[in-house]
Structure formats: C-alpha cells, structure tokens
Amino acid sequence: MSRPEPFFREAGAGPGVVCLHSNASHSGQWRELMDRLAPDFHVLAPDGYDAGKSPAWPADQPMCLDDEVALLEPVLARAGSPLVLVGHSYGAAVALTAALRHPGRVRALAVYEPTLFSLLEQEAxxxxxxxxxxxxxxxxGEALDRDDTDSAARHFIDYWMGPGSWAATPAPRKPAMAESVRQVRRWGDALFNEPTPLAAFRTLDVPVLYMVGERSPTSARGVARLLCATLPQVQPLTFADLGHMGPITHAEPVNAAIARFLAGL
Structure with missing residues (x-):
C-alpha cells in the first residue's frame, strides 16, 4: 500500500518553516503568515488528515499524533533540516510531537496553545x-450520533470561541466547518490518549515561543501551565485580548510575534 501524500501550500526560499493548522481548519489559515515570511524563509503549510485537500483517515482505525507526524514526512523532508515548526491548537500538539520524534531535525518551535490534554490527565x-x-x-459526538452536524459544530466551536460563536459564523463557512467536526471523537482520542509523558518535553532543548490567549478556556491554559514549566528554552507570550482561536481571529499580532521570534533565531 502506498503512503498517503498530504496536500501543502508553499512559498518563499530560505530556511524551512512548516506551519500546522488547528482542528476544523486547513492550511489556508496560514496564508497571511506565509506571505509575511516568504521573503526570508521557505514556508510550507500542509493539510492534515481529513482537512482541506489531504486524504481521509481510514474510519475503521484509531489514530494517534504519530500518525499525523508520519503524514507530514514528505513536507518535513522538503523543508530541509534543521527546520522551524509553527502550530496552532491540534497542529501545535502535532508540532511538539514531531519535534520529539525527530531530535536534531527541528531547531525551534512557535506554538499557540497546543491541545495536549493527555498531560492534564496524567497530572490528575x-x-x-x-x-x-x-x-x-x-x-x-452525541449530536453526530443523531446526524446533527450543526449541533455538533455548535458544541465544539462555542467551547473554543465562546457561546453564540457558531450562530454568528457566516453561513457560507458553516458547511465545511460542520463537516470537519465529524472527526471530533478522533481528535479527542488522539489528544486525550497521547502516551508521551510531561517529562519527555524536558529533552526538547530548542527555543520554543509558547503563545497563549488570556481569554482562552481552562483546558488550553492548563496545558500551557505544565509545558511552560517543563520546556527548557520556553519563551511564554500572553495576548491579553485573544482567545484560543487568536491565530485566525487576530492573525496580525500573532503573525508579528512569530516573525519576530524567527528573526531572532
């Protein structure tokens, strides 16, 4: 059986930077960042499983974050070594996992609220x-069992963005987002059951820009509390007026922080 190939966007030339998107999103969320970095960096942004134009994950098999990392292999190879990983939410969790699996291949990370909920489960x-x-x-998940994708999306989006956010979402954007939320149980399984212990992140001795929104849910800030106390070269950055979806809702300040971080490496 041939290895699945991810779709990816590409721009610029120079040191490699790979950008990983959040759940219910796709590589397009990084367009503005890619434009900003392209004069100085070779920037690639892949679609994960069941996102954008990448292949679907086989529905009859469980999935873990290592599977997402494996899908990215052609993109990581194209970016060259050592590279920088940028990630948001689920994509940030994949980025941290990739960095642990490929020591020496990643020279730095810029992550916005990685959703490694397994670390909270390990703590208590x-x-x-x-x-x-x-x-x-x-x-x-219960809404999906009733084939009610609208309610499923409402539960998921409103958790991350606040009550009423799904209702306020422009109608043209809703169908694709609701369809992507069909994967919510798979995302949850991967993030809650990731076996990597917190102590493993002490070995990730590279610069890490760790971005957090002050208005984000407790789960995201709880993971930040643990990882920021563990990563050896962490640079915490809190955005006072942003929430978990900051890289999408307020791309300019987040992208500016990432660009400053990369310029200082």
Missing part, C-alpha cells in the same frame, strides 16, 4: 482542567 484524574473540552467532545 477527572475532574481536572480538561473537563470543559471533554464535555464538549462528548456532546458533539
């Missing part, structure tokens, strides 16, 4: 800081 059993997203995933 439920009830814990992951309760909110756990309940949202459960509610979204």
């Amino acid at each position: 059993p439920a009830p814990n800081d992951a309760d909110g997203i756990r309940h949202a995933v459960t509610a979204a």
Whole structure:
C-alpha cells in the first residue's frame, strides 16, 4: 500500500518553516503568515488528515499524533533540516510531537496553545482542567450520533470561541466547518490518549515561543501551565485580548510575534 501524500501550500526560499493548522481548519489559515515570511524563509503549510485537500483517515482505525507526524514526512523532508515548526491548537500538539520524534531535525518551535490534554490527565484524574473540552467532545459526538452536524459544530466551536460563536459564523463557512467536526471523537482520542509523558518535553532543548490567549478556556491554559514549566528554552507570550482561536481571529499580532521570534533565531 502506498503512503498517503498530504496536500501543502508553499512559498518563499530560505530556511524551512512548516506551519500546522488547528482542528476544523486547513492550511489556508496560514496564508497571511506565509506571505509575511516568504521573503526570508521557505514556508510550507500542509493539510492534515481529513482537512482541506489531504486524504481521509481510514474510519475503521484509531489514530494517534504519530500518525499525523508520519503524514507530514514528505513536507518535513522538503523543508530541509534543521527546520522551524509553527502550530496552532491540534497542529501545535502535532508540532511538539514531531519535534520529539525527530531530535536534531527541528531547531525551534512557535506554538499557540497546543491541545495536549493527555498531560492534564496524567497530572490528575477527572475532574481536572480538561473537563470543559471533554464535555464538549462528548456532546458533539452525541449530536453526530443523531446526524446533527450543526449541533455538533455548535458544541465544539462555542467551547473554543465562546457561546453564540457558531450562530454568528457566516453561513457560507458553516458547511465545511460542520463537516470537519465529524472527526471530533478522533481528535479527542488522539489528544486525550497521547502516551508521551510531561517529562519527555524536558529533552526538547530548542527555543520554543509558547503563545497563549488570556481569554482562552481552562483546558488550553492548563496545558500551557505544565509545558511552560517543563520546556527548557520556553519563551511564554500572553495576548491579553485573544482567545484560543487568536491565530485566525487576530492573525496580525500573532503573525508579528512569530516573525519576530524567527528573526531572532
């Protein structure tokens, strides 16, 4: 069986930078950042499984973050070594996993709220800081069992962006987002059951820009609390007025911070 190939966007020339998108999104979320970095960097932004133009994950198999990393291999190879990984949410969790799996290949990371909820589960059993997203995933999954993709998307999007966010989403954008949320249980399984222990991140001795929105849910800030106390070369950055979807809703300040970080490497 041939290895699946991801779709990816590409721009610029220079040191490699690979940008990984969040759930219910695709590589297009990084267009503005790619334009900003292209004069100085070779920037690639792939679509993950079931996102954008990349292949679907086989529905009858469980998936883990290592599978997402494996899908990215052609993109990582094209970026060259050592490269920089940029990630948001689920994509940031994949970026950290990729950096651990490929020591020496990644020279730095810029991550916005990686959703490694397994670290919260390892710290303490439920009830814990992951309760909110756990309940949202459960509610979204139950809605999908009723084939109610609209309610599933509402549970998921409103958790991350606040009550009423799904209702306020422009109608043309809703169908693709609702369809992507069909993967919510798979995302939850991968993030809650990731076996990597917190201590493993002490070995990730490269510069890490760790961005957090002050208005983000407890689950994202809980993961940040753990990782920022563990990563050896972490540079925490909090955006006072942003939430979890900051790289999409307020791309300019987030992209500017990433560009400054890369310029200083």
